Amino acid sequence: DQQVKQNSPSLSVQEGRISILNCDYTNSMFDYFLWYKKYPAEGPTFLISISSIKDKNEDGRFTVFLNKSAKHLSLHIVPSQPGDSAVYFCAASRNAGKSTFGDGTTLTVKP
């Protein structure tokens, strides 16, 4: 049973527009939710996180929203840039380092 799901394997957006990546989870015991970005031949890089006691966290162009009742979180990137093209992983954690990952969404931002 996959506890963290990213139902969209890929997403394509135009430069300057908003990118919205979605993630669903099943375990209500998770304390933190994280987004990582991965380029080919590199390890995942931490992007932004949110505690389960919050519903929104912003960092520059990146905002993560958490809807606990729906067990759903989303990552908004605005405006999207070509350099944002990468695989984005949603992860849920009860402990730093012990994370359960989704299978990723490949974001392509077209110039």
Place this chain on the structure above:
Amino acid sequence: ETGVTQSPTHLIKTRGQQVTLRCSSQSGHNTVSWYQQALGQGPQFIFQYYREEENGRGNFPPRFSGLQFPNYSSELNVNALELDDSALYLCASSSREQTEAFFGQGTRLTVV
């Protein structure tokens, strides 16, 4: 500040052999986690080491084992390799005060 480094970057082994992968954690981090990432999937948690002790394990058989050393570097050992063990193996270091982990570039293991 030194990042997380893994060695080797690529490795080819024969089914039934044993392999050791190495990881140097980021300066100041005392926790190392290992993940297996199969093609087209997200990283799967193997186990975590905190101050040289195993601190949690995912759904992996005992032939996956590890060590953490006093300098917090770590090894992942896999015995009796199977074809399905072919994957990218990621090491991540973290500290107790952080929610996020910092990943190395991974070791690509191919079992033939």
